[in-house]
Each structure stands twice: as C-alpha cells, then as structure tokens.
Amino acid sequence: MKRFLSLLVVAILAGAFTLGAYKLWMEPETASVAITDTRPNAGFIPVNYTSTATSSSTNADFTVAAEKTVNAVVHVKQYGISRQPRNLMEYFRNGGNAGAGEKRIQGAGSGVIITEDGYIVTNNHVIDGATELEVTLNNNKSYKAEVIGTSAQSDIALIKIDADTKLSYIPFGDSNAAKIGEWVLAVGNPFNLTSTVTAGIISAKSRDLNEMDNNAQSFIQTDAAINPGNSGGALVNIHGELIGINTAITSQTGSYVGYAFAVPSNNARKIVEDILEFGDVQRGIIGIRGGTINPKTMEQYEISVSQGVLVANVDEDSGAKKAGLKEGDVIKEIDGLPIRKFSDLTGYVNSKRPKDVISVKVLRKNKELTLPVTLSKYEIQEYNIKDVGVEVSNPNKEYLKKFNLDHGVVISKALSSRMQRYNLEGLIISEIDGKKVSNVLQVKQIIESKYPEDDITISLIDRNGEKREFVFQN
Known part of the structure; x- marks a missing residue:
C-alpha cells in the first residue's frame, strides 16, 4: 500500500513537471489584450496600402x-x-x-x-x-x-x-507647380450671374487647341464649369492663388460640356510685366523648328524615346544654333521641367524673355547633353496691309539711313495689280494714321486695332526722301 501511494505521488509530480515544461517552452505565446471584433465597420472599404493623404486633400474646404x-x-x-x-x-x-x-x-x-x-x-x-x-x-x-x-x-x-479705395486682389501662384488632379475654383460672371464660383480639378496641362497650327498654345484644362461670361475670370487653387485666366471652352453648343481651358498664370504674369515695363510683349524664342515624336520620326532619326520635342531644323543666328543644338536632337527637359510634347516647350518658353538663359537637356544618339540656350527676341518679318495692298518688312538701319530716317518699314511687295503700277517696292512707310512705326509688329498692332470701315492714312517716303501722305478709304 505504501509502495502504491509512493508511485502515485511520483506520477502526479511527473505530470505536473511535464505540463509546466510544456507551458514554459513549447506552447505559443498569446497576447495579453482583450479580444476585439475584427470584422470591418459598416461603410468602410479595406485597402491594401496605408494612405498618407491629409484630410484637407481628400475633403478640400473651398470656403x-x-x-x-x-x-x-x-x-x-x-x-x-x-x-x-x-x-x-x-x-x-x-x-x-x-x-x-x-x-x-x-x-x-x-x-x-x-x-x-x-x-x-x-x-x-x-x-x-x-x-x-x-x-x-x-x-x-x-x-x-x-x-x-x-x-x-x-x-x-x-x-x-482708378478706384477711391484700395482694392482686393488675387496674388499670382506658380502654374508650373500646379498638378493634374489638383482642386481648383473658377470664379467669374457666367451668363451675367455675378460672383459665381465653381469647383473642379486640373484635368490636363500644356493642352494645345491648335495642334495643326505652328503657333502652339499651352492651356490648363479643367472640369470646373466655365461658361460664356467666365472669360477673363480667375482659376485659383485652394489657397486662393491665381494659377490661370479662364479663356475658352470647346463645345458644340457654346456652353460647358465638362472641360474648359485657362491661360497659365506664369504666362499671364509675364505678359503683364512686359506691358508695364516695355509697353508690349517681349517674346523669347529658342530658334528651332520641330514637333512631337511619332513612329515615323522615331524610325527616320533612330530615336529610342517616344516623348520629347524633336529638333527638325535650327534657325541661323539663333540661341539654339549658338548653343550647339542640332537636327535630330530630342529636347527632354528645360530648366528641370520635363518636356513631353511641343506645347510643354512653348508653354514654358513663353513665360521667359529675350536674353534669358535656359538649361536645355537633349538626347543625341542615346547620349544626354545639357546645353545653355540664350533666348532671342521673336519679331515678325513681314505683314500684309491688305486694305492698302502692300506687304511690309523690317529694314536694316543702313537702309533707313539712305532716307535720312531712324524709323520706318519698307514696302517689300505690292499685293494688287493696282498697286503694282506704282513701283512701290523699296519705299519706306514712316507713319500710319500719324503714328511713327519702327517695325512690322507696330504696323500690325495699329492696323488690327482699327475698325474695318476706318480709313488708313499712310506717310510714305519716296526715293527723293520727300514725305507724302495717302488716304486709303474703305
């Protein structure tokens, strides 16, 4: 009996020891927290990433x-x-x-x-x-x-x-820093409804509405509602900064259909500063002709990239020529800004002035080069005064000296059979409607500011240096 009790005690102790050892070394450790319901809350959709967005970016306050x-x-x-x-x-x-x-x-x-x-x-x-x-x-x-x-x-x-008090105004923002998908407000007076605010996002940047035109444009596209009367109004970010001037809609009805366009604020600000400082717009150009890359040009020039601006021709005496740009180069960046298409390039360059130096990164036969390009001033070289029937161009200073003049434009061609009789080629137009003209651009501005039915008075310097005035009636 004593032997049985001894064996029972030993068995109990051995079992307790074995159980304790298992608990201590073998059984997995469990968390010492209360059990919670792991089912998702109603209306919550689980995602497979952790969002870093702030509440202000997902639930923007436009007030x-x-x-x-x-x-x-x-x-x-x-x-x-x-x-x-x-x-x-x-x-x-x-x-x-x-x-x-x-x-x-x-x-x-x-x-x-x-x-x-x-x-x-x-x-x-x-x-x-x-x-x-x-x-x-x-x-x-x-x-x-x-x-x-x-x-x-x-x-x-x-x-x-000229107001009798200080006015509220909108500060310019940086349109280059605006991002696709960013919230924006359009503020204006559509249909004569004053002080109207609509909201949307930036749908695209560097949008060109005249892709078949050599004069490439660069608009901000937005889905904020813009209608007739909004033209000239503000496109602002959620900080109240001006990032665009609302300009156009594309619609078969003439009203809002889901997208509209604004001139970027950087371009508008540059134009305003030019007008205030110089009296007109100082337009800088790189001095190339080219376009967007397509499969045909990729094969022709052996280009390995599908985005950028292909340099098809470099103008003589241009900043591009002096910097070393060549036909076949692909412009990839300007001042660190990615260039994917021609309107990216024109949009950025139009915010610069003549003599500004820009850093142009090009791809040349799979080798990247960075070239400093000094922008030159764009000047139209010829202009047709249709109501007069002549084409004018910019003469050089030496030619003007022959007429004892320091200003004027030269008649380069007679456009009508009536004007061809008078052998006008080479004569100088010094004034139009009593205003001195020094270049073709000034002629263009004067003519295009007139009503179609207005008369035009031309001051012509003949080959003897004598001034004669002619009135062309419409």
Missing part, C-alpha cells in the same frame, strides 16, 4: 479660397459702335442709310484684379474692339476702365481702373 477671391473678380462690360446695319430690319428702318443706324452694342466678361491700385487682367477677346469699358466690382460699384496693353496671340489684356 477660404472663395472668400479670398470672389471680391477680386470683376464684371467687365464693353461698348462699341456698330456703324453698319446688322440685319435687314435695321437697314430698312433707316431708309437704306447704313451710316444713320449707329447703335451701341455690348459684350461682357470677367476680369481679375491683380494689384490694390486697380490693374486688372482679362482676355483680349473680352475687350477687343471696345470704344468704352466699364468694370463693376462685387460691391456693385462701377468704374470706367482704360486699356493698358494687349496680347492678341495669348488672348490676354491688361486694363486699369
């Missing part, structure tokens, strides 16, 4: 940006004079007298105050042809405005009002 900008966007009304009847009813109402039916016509758009003393940016097409401009602020005060300068090519105009 601050709207408050900062709505008082700095104005209503621009333009008045002109219709000197011809616009329909048969007007013609017969005036007894067939075309000149007696003068009538004030009105157009409207938006504008953005950019300084507290009243400088306003708008679209050129908003104010084009106006004889009188009226600007109405968000507080319903109205002022007469004057045109300071325009850029028809970029569709930007600078106007000014």
Whole structure:
C-alpha cells in the first residue's frame, strides 16, 4: 500500500513537471489584450496600402479660397459702335442709310484684379474692339476702365481702373507647380450671374487647341464649369492663388460640356510685366523648328524615346544654333521641367524673355547633353496691309539711313495689280494714321486695332526722301 501511494505521488509530480515544461517552452505565446471584433465597420472599404493623404486633400474646404477671391473678380462690360446695319430690319428702318443706324452694342466678361491700385487682367477677346469699358466690382460699384496693353496671340489684356479705395486682389501662384488632379475654383460672371464660383480639378496641362497650327498654345484644362461670361475670370487653387485666366471652352453648343481651358498664370504674369515695363510683349524664342515624336520620326532619326520635342531644323543666328543644338536632337527637359510634347516647350518658353538663359537637356544618339540656350527676341518679318495692298518688312538701319530716317518699314511687295503700277517696292512707310512705326509688329498692332470701315492714312517716303501722305478709304 505504501509502495502504491509512493508511485502515485511520483506520477502526479511527473505530470505536473511535464505540463509546466510544456507551458514554459513549447506552447505559443498569446497576447495579453482583450479580444476585439475584427470584422470591418459598416461603410468602410479595406485597402491594401496605408494612405498618407491629409484630410484637407481628400475633403478640400473651398470656403477660404472663395472668400479670398470672389471680391477680386470683376464684371467687365464693353461698348462699341456698330456703324453698319446688322440685319435687314435695321437697314430698312433707316431708309437704306447704313451710316444713320449707329447703335451701341455690348459684350461682357470677367476680369481679375491683380494689384490694390486697380490693374486688372482679362482676355483680349473680352475687350477687343471696345470704344468704352466699364468694370463693376462685387460691391456693385462701377468704374470706367482704360486699356493698358494687349496680347492678341495669348488672348490676354491688361486694363486699369482708378478706384477711391484700395482694392482686393488675387496674388499670382506658380502654374508650373500646379498638378493634374489638383482642386481648383473658377470664379467669374457666367451668363451675367455675378460672383459665381465653381469647383473642379486640373484635368490636363500644356493642352494645345491648335495642334495643326505652328503657333502652339499651352492651356490648363479643367472640369470646373466655365461658361460664356467666365472669360477673363480667375482659376485659383485652394489657397486662393491665381494659377490661370479662364479663356475658352470647346463645345458644340457654346456652353460647358465638362472641360474648359485657362491661360497659365506664369504666362499671364509675364505678359503683364512686359506691358508695364516695355509697353508690349517681349517674346523669347529658342530658334528651332520641330514637333512631337511619332513612329515615323522615331524610325527616320533612330530615336529610342517616344516623348520629347524633336529638333527638325535650327534657325541661323539663333540661341539654339549658338548653343550647339542640332537636327535630330530630342529636347527632354528645360530648366528641370520635363518636356513631353511641343506645347510643354512653348508653354514654358513663353513665360521667359529675350536674353534669358535656359538649361536645355537633349538626347543625341542615346547620349544626354545639357546645353545653355540664350533666348532671342521673336519679331515678325513681314505683314500684309491688305486694305492698302502692300506687304511690309523690317529694314536694316543702313537702309533707313539712305532716307535720312531712324524709323520706318519698307514696302517689300505690292499685293494688287493696282498697286503694282506704282513701283512701290523699296519705299519706306514712316507713319500710319500719324503714328511713327519702327517695325512690322507696330504696323500690325495699329492696323488690327482699327475698325474695318476706318480709313488708313499712310506717310510714305519716296526715293527723293520727300514725305507724302495717302488716304486709303474703305
């Protein structure tokens, strides 16, 4: 009996020892926390990554940006004079007298105050042809405005009002830093509904609407609603900074269909600064001709990349030529900005001035080179004065000295059989409508600012150096 009890005690101790050893060394360790329900909460969709976005980026608050900008966007009304009847009813109402039916016509758009003393940016097409401009602020005060300068090519105009107090204005932002998918607000006056704010995102950048035109454009595309009357208004980021001037919509109906376009703020700011400092737009160019890469050019030039700008030709005496760019080079970057297509290049270069130096990274036969290029000034070389029937071009200074002149443009060609009789080639036009002209660009600006029915007065310097005036009636 004693032997049995001894064996029972030994067995119990051995079992306890074995169980303790198992618990200590063999059994997996368990967490000492309360059990929680691991099922997903209602309405929560699990994802396979950890989001680093802040709440402000996923649930953007537009109220601050709207408050900062709505008082700095104005209503621009333009008045002109219709000197011809616009329909048969007007013609017969005036007894067939075309000149007696003068009538004030009105157009409207938006504008953005950019300084507290009243400088306003708008679209050129908003104010084009106006004889009188009226600007109405968000507080319903109205002022007469004057045109300071325009850029028809970029569709930007600078106007000014003289207010009796400091004005709210929108600071320029960096349109190059704007990103696709970023929230934006469009502020303007669509359909004469003042102080309208719409929201959307940046849908694309460097969008060119004239792909078949040598004059490549570079717009910011947005899906914020923009309609007639929004032209010249502000495209702003959620910080209330101006990143674009709303300009165009593409639509079969003429109204918003899901996307619209704005001139980037960097380009608009450069135009404004040029007008204020120089009186006109100083356009810098690299001095190349080229285009976007496609399968045909990839094969022709043995290019290994599918994005960039192909250099097809380099202009003589250009900054590109002096820097060493060659036909067949592919421009990949400018000042660190990726260049994927031609509108990327023009959009960035149009924000620069002549004599600015840009760093151009090119791919040449699979070898990357970085070349400093000094931009040269773009100047149109010829212009047709169609109503006069002549083509004019820029003469050199030595040629002007023959006529004892320091300004003027030379007649390079007679365009009509009537003008060809007078042997005008080589003569100098020194003034148009009493204004001195020094280059073809000035001629173009004067002619295109006139009404189609206005007369043109030409001051011509003949081969004897004598000044003669001719009036061409329309």
